[in-house]
Amino acid sequence: MMTKIKKIIDFAGILLENPSLINITLNENSVLQKKFKQKYGNFVALPQIEIKDLAHNDVSSVESFLMDGSSLITDLQLLATLAAREDVNSYFEIGTWRGESVYNVAKQIQDCTTMNLSKLEMKEMGWDSRYAEQHGILSTKNSEILHLEGNTKAFDFASLNKKYDLIFIDGDHSYDMVLNDTKKVFKHLLHENSIVVWHDYAYSPQKIRYEVFHAILDGTGKENHQYLYHVKNTLCGVFYRGDIDTTIFDDMEVPGKIYHNTIISEKFS
Structure with missing residues (x-):
């Protein structure tokens, strides 16, 4: 008992020295899971489907840097x-x-559009310039991909005047922004x-990310x-009517x- 009390006192001291850590504590997945269940107590998780059951044609391979922030190969x-x-x-x-x-999508279809914060806006927000400069480092190799710059909080999606067959939501993964984008x-x-795909519905293929799950349910209706x-x-949730x-x-x-996976590497520049 005394050990637990000491841990609580130590933790309180750490929070006093670093108040911002309270946000990390409040955003712990277990805390968010409890909040989620208060509204969606009937949801344990989404039902599972397999990639092969969504396929019309076989896809032989995909390309990835296999680095921090990369999607899983299965994603x-x-x-x-x-x-x-x-x-x-x-x-x-x-x-x-x-x-x-x-x-990887553009290998299959020509009509591909992305939206991301501009590098200037990222730098103005205080983000590492090396992080900002890496945005689109692979996709800009394909000149047919349309890269739009904007903040989805303010962007007028109606101005696109277009409906899309496949949409991937992989921006800011906070509840508010997933809700906004959805x-x-x-x-x-x-x-x-x-068809809509959300990245990071899960932290891993078997660990649900409740903040994103909550926003998906609220946003879709x-x-x-x-x-x-x-x-x-995969880490992905999907909206599919079939x-x-x-x-x-x-x-x-x-x-x-x-x-079974085969990994072949080549120089990238």
Whole structure:
């Protein structure tokens, strides 16, 4: 008991010295899970689907830097698989980072658009200039990809005057920004067969990120919850209106498959 009391006193002292740490504490996934369950007590997780069940055509390989901030190979495989479908001919992406996602999608379709903060705005916000300069380092290699600059808080999505077949939401992963991006995408960019993918619905394929999950449910509206899924082996949630087989999420699932991967590297400049 005395050990626990000492830990509490020590922690209080740390917070007094570093008040900003309280935000980290309040944003702990367990705290956010409790808040989530207060509103969505009937949701344990989204039902799971598999990448292969979304495929119309096989996608042989994807490219990645395999560095900090990169999507999982399976996340990129999901996007490439969706882009290879006969009913997907246009793509819109929020949050580009190095451009790996859109670069792989653009191998399948020509009509690809991304939106990201400008490098100037990132630097003005105090972000590391090396981080800002790496944005689009891969995707700008493809001149056919349209790179838009803007803040989705203020951007008028209606001005695009277009509906997209596939949309990837991968910007700021705070509740407020996922909610903002989701609501605007659903209001302005969707047609009846659009597919939406959210990155970082999960921290890992078996650990849900409740802040993002909460925003997805609030942003899509109750009428669309029946079309939401977690794509197994990925960090992604997806909105998909088609019929598809599902399984129940299990955060301690015993492996039933093993996947074979071949990694080939080459110089990048």
